[in-house]
Amino acid sequence: MKNNQSFKVFIVEDDMWYGSMLEHYLSLNPEYEVKRFESPGDFFAHLHEVPDVVTLDYSLPDSDGTEVLRKIKEFNPDIRVIVISGQEDVATAINLLKNGAFDYIVKDDDTKDRLWNSILHLREISTLKQEVESLKKQVGRKYDFSQIIVGNSEPMERVFALIEKASKTNITVSITGETGSGKELVAKAIHFNSERHAMPFVAVNVAAIPKELLESELFGHEKGSFTGAVTRRIGKFEEADKGTLFLDEIGELDINLQAKLLRVVQEREITRVGGNSVLPINVRIIVATHKNLLEEVKNKTFREDLYYRLIGLPIMLPPLRERGNDISILAKNFVDAFCKENKINRKSISPEAQQKLISYPFPGNVRELKSIVELAVVMSDEENILPEHITLNSSTSINDLLNRETTLKEFESQIIQHYLDKYNKDVLLVARKLDIGKSTIYRMIQNGELKSK
Numbered sequence: 001m002k003n004n005q006s007f008k009v010f011i012v013e014d015d016m017w018y019g020s021m022l023e024h025y026l027s028l029n030p031e032y033e034v035k036r037f038e039s040p041g042d043f044f045a046h047l048h049e050v051p052d053v054v055t056l057d058y059s060l061p062d063s064d065g066t067e068v069l070r071k072i073k074e075f076n077p078d079i080r081v082i083v084i085s086g087q088e089d090v091a092t093a094i095n096l097l098k099n100g101a102f103d104y105i106v107k108d109d110d111t112k113d114r115l116w117n118s119i120l121h122l123r124e125i126s127t128l129k130q131e132v133e134s135l136k137k138q139v140g141r142k143y144d145f146s147q148i149i150v151g152n153s154e155p156m157e158r159v160f161a162l163i164e165k166a167s168k169t170n171i172t173v174s175i176t177g178e179t180g181s182g183k184e185l186v187a188k189a190i191h192f193n194s195e196r197h198a199m200p201f202v203a204v205n206v207a208a209i210p211k212e213l214l215e216s217e218l219f220g221h222e223k224g225s226f227t228g229a230v231t232r233r234i235g236k237f238e239e240a241d242k243g244t245l246f247l248d249e250i251g252e253l254d255i256n257l258q259a260k261l262l263r264v265v266q267e268r269e270i271t272r273v274g275g276n277s278v279l280p281i282n283v284r285i286i287v288a289t290h291k292n293l294l295e296e297v298k299n300k301t302f303r304e305d306l307y308y309r310l311i312g313l314p315i316m317l318p319p320l321r322e323r324g325n326d327i328s329i330l331a332k333n334f335v336d337a338f339c340k341e342n343k344i345n346r347k348s349i350s351p352e353a354q355q356k357l358i359s360y361p362f363p364g365n366v367r368e369l370k371s372i373v374e375l376a377v378v379m380s381d382e383e384n385i386l387p388e389h390i391t392l393n394s395s396t397s398i399n400d401l402l403n404r405e406t407t408l409k410e411f412e413s414q415i416i417q418h419y420l421d422k423y424n425k426d427v428l429l430v431a432r433k434l435d436i437g438k439s440t441i442y443r444m445i446q447n448g449e450l451k452s453k
Helices: 016-026 040-045 065-075 090-098 111-142 154-167 183-192 211-219 255-267 293-298 304-310 326-341 351-358 365-379 398-403 408-422 427-434 438-446
Strands: 007-012 032-037 053-057 080-085 103-106 173-176 201-205 244-248 284-289 313-316
Touching (some): 007 016, 007 111, 016 111, 053 065, 065 080, 065 090, 080 090, 080 111, 090 103, 154 183, 173 183, 183 201, 183 284, 255 304, 293 304, 326 351, 351 365, 408 427, 408 438
Parallel strands (some): 007 032, 007 053, 053 080, 080 103, 173 313, 201 244, 244 284
């Protein structure tokens, strides 16, 4: 049985002195199990031991390095091969890399250091691969959506039915819903219950990445393609190959990048930034947004052709305020989980506290409920969580607002302020949502009636 702590390195080098030097140098790492072979025949006789990496002298006297590489890959494609050559031949290097070599190193004064770093990188990849395989075995249970996405309200039953349909095919899925309603959780439920469940799930928040960097993040880049591109980088599409790419906040995608994404969706191939090679991809795409994309199309901020490519199977997540008793069910789950995680005696939510939660509109949806409930657990010194332990944002509570006697102008200011807070002080978006002039909002900010920071 293979020792999980060792990392097998086979050296194939006909120059006895040079091979011994590499063997000694690599053996300085106690985690490496290093063996040296002076001929391909001797090496192939021990290939059944399945090394993690082979350093291969390209110019062996009785065999062509390309042929040795081919035989290694035929035996086991997971064995990594680093070719070491006395010739700086670009065409040969490219051909070897295309045929599966991990790296191509020219023999010079820096060879042993480059080899050391290359094998260190391979060791990291191997460790990550083992961790991923371990996680894959757990992932089916972890993302049983009937247990993880909590709720039995009629709107959520419809969502569950659509998740099940989406999981049975590779159709593109578009998830819409307010911030904090659980869009990424739905995307994961679809992926991990589909035939792609053993392959990568890669999530990208489009709004969180500067537009100048997003193209490289999605499609990757070649070395030297722009200032700072010191090495080749694999993009998210390549990372998600054979799996699922989740593009959150797709409505924030720059209009120029939308054209490039459209081509990828249509042709199922990408080109890295600064590169010429066209790379085929096999990726299931799931997108999410809190925006109404059809309105964005009408406003010319989102391409119509891309919209129809991405709409696929639409899943609309209801806001928490429309899910009725799901609020109580979710709150109980969050209390139980928080108590268990923090080794706190189990607590229950009193009927009065439940009513206080149900009457609150939850502009932050499930995410906000979780934060409120966890704080309530901390604030409560008793077995029961009481209404006074629940801290709500009174500025957004409709019931609290209507229970106060105030002027219509003050009502107007509080409503607009609520929307400014909800949409991150985006004046233009708030003006569209409330159907008022943006100049009205700017004037109220200038007069001190609203806070913009």
